[in-house]
Amino acid sequence: MAAADQEPHTSAVRPRSYQDESYLHGFLETVGDLQKAGVLQDVVLEVEDRRFPCHRLVLSAASPYFRAMFTSDMAESRQKTVVLQGLDAGMFGEILSYIYSGTLHVSLDKVQPLYQAADLLQLDYVRDTCSSYMVMNVDGSNCVDLYNFADVFSVDIVQKQCRQWIARHLTEFSFNEEFCSLSVKKLTEIISHDELDVKEETTVWEAVVRWVQHSREDRLHHLPSVLPHIRFSLMTSDDTAAILDHPLVREDPGSSAVIRNVVQKENLNLKPRLGMFTEMVLLSNADSKEILFMNPREGKYISCSNKPEDCPFATGVAVTSDNNIYILTHERESNNQLSMFNYNHAGNVWEHAGMSSVSKWRKPGNNVSYDDHLVEVDGILYYLAVDLDYGEVLMKKYSRHTDEWEECSLLSLDHARNDVSAALSCGSHVYFLTVTEMHRYDPIRDEWSNSNPSPELEFEIHRAVAMGTEIFCTDFYFTQTLVYDTESGSWQNLQGWSNQEVCHVSRLFVLDNQLHILLDCIGVYLLYVYDRSADAWSELEASLLDKNYHVYGFCSPVARIYLPYLNGT
Numbered sequence: 001m002a003a004a005d006q007e008p009h010t011s012a013v014r015p016r017s018y019q020d021e022s023y024l025h026g027f028l029e030t031v032g033d034l035q036k037a038g039v040l041q042d043v044v045l046e047v048e049d050r051r052f053p054c055h056r057l058v059l060s061a062a063s064p065y066f067r068a069m070f071t072s073d074m075a076e077s078r079q080k081t082v083v084l085q086g087l088d089a090g091m092f093g094e095i096l097s098y099i100y101s102g103t104l105h106v107s108l109d110k111v112q113p114l115y116q117a118a119d120l121l122q123l124d125y126v127r128d129t130c131s132s133y134m135v136m137n138v139d140g141s142n143c144v145d146l147y148n149f150a151d152v153f154s155v156d157i158v159q160k161q162c163r164q165w166i167a168r169h170l171t172e173f174s175f176n177e178e179f180c181s182l183s184v185k186k187l188t189e190i191i192s193h194d195e196l197d198v199k200e201e202t203t204v205w206e207a208v209v210r211w212v213q214h215s216r217e218d219r220l221h222h223l224p225s226v227l228p229h230i231r232f233s234l235m236t237s238d239d240t241a242a243i244l245d246h247p248l249v250r251e252d253p254g255s256s257a258v259i260r261n262v263v264q265k266e267n268l269n270l271k272p273r274l275g276m277f278t279e280m281v282l283l284s285n286a287d288s289k290e291i292l293f294m295n296p297r298e299g300k301y302i303s304c305s306n307k308p309e310d311c312p313f314a315t316g317v318a319v320t321s322d323n324n325i326y327i328l329t330h331e332r333e334s335n336n337q338l339s340m341f342n343y344n345h346a347g348n349v350w351e352h353a354g355m356s357s358v359s360k361w362r363k364p365g366n367n368v369s370y371d372d373h374l375v376e377v378d379g380i381l382y383y384l385a386v387d388l389d390y391g392e393v394l395m396k397k398y399s400r401h402t403d404e405w406e407e408c409s410l411l412s413l414d415h416a417r418n419d420v421s422a423a424l425s426c427g428s429h430v431y432f433l434t435v436t437e438m439h440r441y442d443p444i445r446d447e448w449s450n451s452n453p454s455p456e457l458e459f460e461i462h463r464a465v466a467m468g469t470e471i472f473c474t475d476f477y478f479t480q481t482l483v484y485d486t487e488s489g490s491w492q493n494l495q496g497w498s499n500q501e502v503c504h505v506s507r508l509f510v511l512d513n514q515l516h517i518l519l520d521c522i523g524v525y526l527l528y529v530y531d532r533s534a535d536a537w538s539e540l541e542a543s544l545l546d547k548n549y550h551v552y553g554f555c556s557p558v559a560r561i562y563l564p565y566l567n568g569t
Contacts, residue, residue: 048089174207180214197275201234224254277560316374319557373423426466435460463508509556
């Protein structure tokens with residue numbers, strides 16, 4: 001065919017959609033102006049003799065409650081004035097202000113009636129906002145009141161927060177009038193809690209005694225139903241004998257029988273309370289397969305020598321928010337598979353976690369091994385396989401529902417170099433660090449983003465650890481410390497080590513909400529703690545064990561350890 005006869009080439013033009021953000025915001029503003037001006041209103045809502053002129057369309061768009069009212073065959077759909085029952089007029093005014101502006105004003109004195117109104121009108125955002133506000137403001141003056149309110153309206157997150165607050169402060173709070181006003185149901189919920197911050201189980205018994213004696217005649221008959229929630233297996237025989245001899249117990253034969261029955265059964269599955277645990281950093285002896293648990297502030301150094309078959313070689317370690325200690329290990333049958341083991345605290349042994357193995361990442365035709373990391377975020381375990389030569393990080397997350405490891409987004413590093421790396425969790429994100437880079441993974445969006453330090457800082461990360469919403473980093477010789485605020489995305493330069501002695505950072509860890517650093521000064525270990533308010537490091541007088549301290553990666557995991565479990569073995 002001649003060139004003149006060929007049809008002209010045309011490229012396909014794809015349609016596009018455009019969204020006017022100014023229109024979206026301006027529309028609500030215009031609707032609010034119409035309400036203020038009293039224009040086009042077509043219904044009057046009457047609450048406690050107060051009248052609120054409104055627009056049916058706006059109300060129906062905001063609330064399923066009003067949508068059902070105005071679009072059905074209900075009598076209210078035809079009435080010019082609708083009387084609403086079960087609402088506080090002041091709170092309805094706040095709700096109406098939110099519907100027309102999108103802005104909600106919440107305070108402690110009105111959060112409960114505001115929640116009630118939102119619950120009736122099916123306004124999920126208002127209800128969720130009130131729930132979050134209550135959770136953030138639980139304290140000793142309101143926790144019982146909020147606890148009771150949350151129980152009536154089944155607000156689970158508020159109930160949980162109230163129980164946790166009381167559990168953390170039981171020793172002091174049990175002397176308050178608010179504690180003594182608890183119902184028997186809520187009392188048993190609280191003393192059944194694993195998270196009680198008590199050093200001894202007798203503290204729980206003493207709290208129960210105060211609760212009973214607050215209204216002895218009305219409450220003594222409840223004692224036999226409360227006693228089984230006290231963990232007598234955590235008490236000494238002398239403590240139990242003293243309780244059996246207590247006037248309250250001697251006065252009620254049923255209570256004595258309950259205690260003897262509980263002690264006789266000796267339920268060993270009952271966990272120690274949170275306050276009975278000691279935070280300890282997990283290390284290993286590089287010269288053996290020995291596991292080291294260390295809390296230098298309390299002078300606790302416990303060495304656990306396990307049989308080789310009981311202590312697999314770990315390539316990644318993670319301590320979860322619920323205090324489970326997991327390690328990734330090479331399977332003996334296949335060097336390409338990694339198994340998950342977890343630590344049995346009570347037995348002081350490592351056990352297979354009952355999870356499917358994860359395939360070790362290998363490029364086609366490449367037999368090079370990769371660095372492995374294990375980290376937990378919001379109850380989900382993530383496995384990271386790192387190839388720094390090619391500048392890539394593969395990540396998988398474990399699904400308990402399917403017992404499978406699911407692939408996440410691949411991270412491509414800015415610079416491919418063979419160097420140390422680490423993964424850690426902070427808030428609801430995974431952070432991956434190399435000596436010059438920091439990247440953040442968002443589990444909800446399955447996306448990586450860059451959070452690198454500013455180039456002018458001239459800083460190479462050697463060790464890092466998360467504390468609260470911040471990530472602290474040091475360089476190799478501890479000449480400076482950087483802190484990254486994960487909420488603001490900003491870096492700050494903190495004080496380094498002023499001593500002239502040549503040392504390098506061995507470990508960086510957080511114990512009891514304080515930043516600690518373990519320095520290796522040519523085989524002599526020194527321990528320092530950081531005072532944030534003074535921006536200064538001070539040495540801890542600690543007699544460290546003569547060990548070659550080692551941990552995988554450059555993040556030192558910290559776990560809560562019940563020392564009798566270790567001492568007993």
